[in-house]
Amino acid sequence: MGDVTSASAHETTPAKRRGRRPAGQDTKTALISAAREVFGEVGYDGATVRAIATRAGVDAAMVNHWFGGKENLFARAVLELPFDPRDLVAQLLSGPMENLGERIVRTFLTRWDTGGGDIFTALVRSVAGHDQVAHVLRDLFLNQLFSKLVGPGDADRPELRATLCASQLIGMGMIRYVAKFEPLASADIETLVDAVGPNVQRYLTGEL
């Protein structure tokens, strides 16, 4: 599912085709299927990377290679998060630090708006309903995403800043997609980038 982009990029540049790529995509797909089965059978804590890899018929090292660990595999396979946090961090950090807050707001709204907010709503239901999912999302959003965005600015209390950023983004999503309070629910993305971006920026680099 998440490989649509790279697969079509592939088709338009056949000269660059390399032998290992399709095999890699097969490995990813097999791991996602196996992960859904194993997480479904024994739960998040009971599922081991080894068991998932065995079910997929690949080496356990492939889980780290393609997903960076069990948390991300769970996020992609079960929560169906449509992105890898490692890609997102790299993308967000490519630009001036003083506009990072605006880039974060624009990026999240653009992704969440796709599909009419279903991604965000599913995410909130997951957090509210299951402790183990909350645990995975905490790891994803704080350790793998926001902590890495706060880090480069060398600010005090990076963990608090990361949770403050998360609070504003989750709140914006709640109002836009779940409660649907107007005018925020229908505001265009750049209006919200201007309104919310500087507040996220203060959490990243400002004085708290």
Added chain:
Amino acid sequence: MGDVTSASAHETTPAKRRGRRPAGQDTKTALISAAREVFGEVGYDGATVRAIATRAGVDAAMVNHWFGGKENLFARAVLELPFDPRDLVAQLLSGPMENLGERIVRTFLTRWDTGGGDIFTALVRSVAGHDQVAHVLRDLFLNQLFSKLVGPGDADRPELRATLCASQLIGMGMIRYVAKFEPLASADIETLVDAVGPNVQRYLTGEL
């Protein structure tokens, strides 16, 4: 339930006892009971102020007198919100405008922390689960609370500002009480007043 404070204040100052007070409390209690029954039987849209008052055996004008309308009565009786937005607005506005954001954060955290966040969690479940509840909460939080807090500053786009304030407060509650991401979940109230207050203030009076 909500009358515990005034009832006990009453007992300690018997000299100030006035005839109409207990009757008023009886009327409020009767209206809350009747409202729970009628809302439960015919739903929010089907319930009329007149039907609730008739069930309680009081005049329909008492609903406006004690609750300011059907929305507030629903909020107090069914959602069990422990405050009247009219009191809250008056309390928050008594102080300098430039610190209003901090007072808002302090007031909400103090109320929500009481009971370990159950109030907030119930509120989010209500919004996510029922369109009619979302409608009532939108009226309460936007029309009766935040619009009145934004208004006095004479700022542009007051409706957008009100929803932005709501987004930050709801997000803070989500992280603190529902997702329980540390260190925000255990941070003391004044740390969060310093961190979040200025961001709420920007939504109230700053340039967007």
